[in-house]
Amino acid sequence: SAVISQKPSRDICQRGTSLTIQCQVDSQVTMMFWYRQQPGQSLTLIATANQGSEATYESGFVIDKFPISRPNLTFSTLTVSNMSPEDSSIYLCSVAVSGLEQYFGPGTRLTVT
Amino acid sequence: GENVEQHPSTLSVQEGDSAVIKCTYSDSASNYFPWYKQELGKRPQLIIDIRSNVGEKKDQRIAVTLNKTAKHFSLHITETQPEDSAVYFCAAKSGDDKIIFGKGTRLHILP
Numbered sequence: 001s002a003v004i005s006q007k008p009s010r011d012i013c014q015r016g017t018s019l020t021i022q023c024q025v026d027s028q029v030t031m032m033f034w035y036r037q038q039p040g041q042s043l044t045l046i047a048t049a050n051q052g053s054e055a056t057y058e059s060g061f062v063i064d065k066f067p068i069s070r071p072n073l074t075f076s077t078l079t080v081s082n083m084s085p086e087d088s089s090i091y092l093c094s095v096a097v098s099g100l101e102q103y104f105g106p107g108t109r110l111t112v113t
Numbered sequence: 114g115e116n117v118e119q120h121p122s123t124l125s126v127q128e129g130d131s132a133v134i135k136c137t138y139s140d141s142a143s144n145y146f147p148w149y150k151q152e153l154g155k156r157p158q159l160i161i162d163i164r165s166n167v168g169e170k171k172d173q174r175i176a177v178t179l180n181k182t183a184k185h186f187s188l189h190i191t192e193t194q195p196e197d198s199a200v201y202f203c204a205a206k207s208g209d210d211k212i213i214f215g216k217g218t219r220l221h222i223l224p
Contacts, residue, residue: 043214100145102212104156
């Protein structure tokens, strides 16, 4: 498996502002992903963070709203831009180990007021 | 793209009895099927997985079965215990390496 950390663990933000979430892994991984989990719901894939190139976004998610960086094989950031209350959710990064098994970070609980 | 359906959404079983959660997937190219357990306020944890070239896999009280022809896979928990209470998610890894999740099953173990 992999040890995954996220910062911040939680935040309360005003609408219209942006928050950048960091994900750090203790070993180099090929694939990193960002998910959103709204209260009581399942996990929805936002995008695949590609090292050295633009992220690949899922339907319904766009780069202007959720810009992602992946400067190396152990680190990625997700920014939630121009936030509204609908963006209140838990954001989780995930990494693929050995190509198949996927593990999750502890999540960032975001509340937008 | 891949679509994963999961049933039931809620399941209550008596402690000591068995629990079964069923999922179907749509993409015949999917080749990896993990199951995650998520306790309240915690991250999803990978508890067992199965690859498309295997029909069944067991790990102590947990087993998974896969029927590729029918595109069904199931999680079986035997001799359930209070600590098994959680939300369980099935998932499928499609040909483009993305893991798509079912909607989850909230499992209650009754004393």
